[in-house]
Amino acid sequence: MPEKKTDKNTDKSHGKNYRNAVASYDRETLHSPSDAVAKVKSLAKAKFDETIELAVRLGVDPRKTDQSVRGTVSMPSGTGKTVRIAVFAAGDAAKQARDAGA
Template sequence: MTKLSKKQKMLAEKLDADKLYSIDEAIKTVKELATSKFDETIEIAMNLGVDPRHADQNVRGVVSLPSGTGKDVKVAVFARGDNADKATAAGADKVGAEDLMEDMQAGNLDYDRVIATPDMMGVVGRLGKVLGPKGLMPNPKLGTVTPNVEQAIKDAKGGQVEYRAEKAGIIHSGIGKASFSEDALRANFDTLVNAVVKAKPSGAKGKYVRKVAISSTMGPGLKIDLGEIEGA
């Protein structure tokens, strides 16, 4: 277990586990607590009043964070011919067809996003059991099955993130790095939260956004006052 620095211990002692923080105060405090030697990721957790096991309560989508993610996103693309050339030129980390499928079947899945042109879905479909559990299966609704591979790669590497409610109805997502300014993190926070609020499914009953918290990779979670979140 990582030991806390003197500064972290001092700040942690000031934290009230039951306190509801304003968004700006939470972001400032989380940044102050992120004193590890590496640039910690600032993460958000949203507890939603949905049961993803029901089709009409699924919450999933993509959104482009205005300040980017600060992360080097690895992208694999299923394409042939001209589209394969375009994908390579656009900065894809791996481009292929059956060879890429076999590589993934062998367990080489070190990618953050998998993109495919529509004509490649016959090949990609064989990877359902491999990519599905990792949330990497290309999907037209998420813009990862598209003839415009160049734009999809640009979006993926330029700050686009996918959000998805897990079994317990919780969404986890990074909104930047501790090195980001408070304003940059706030812009990303608002963009992601607003996207999730707008994605409220028809089957959601009662209170939709139940809890929101932010933390750094190595830091404690701070609860957000939902009064600041429109639609919560």
């Protein structure tokens, strides 16, 4: 009896939405960041907010301190998290905390 090949990329191991998404783009084509984000958004099929990870090769040596790269990004709509402040105080300090917005 011939042995069956089990390949993780067979049609039965992925759903039809995944197969349609894979068939709709070419991995060899280089896209601009805005085009890539638009393509990912058009292929989104999940029932939750999907995320995109970005890896950038900067060509710096992490062992050299003068080449370190650090930074932060402010998202245009914020992070979606609400800031909450908890204060453990009594008497006058509690009133001041409430007046300050805690």
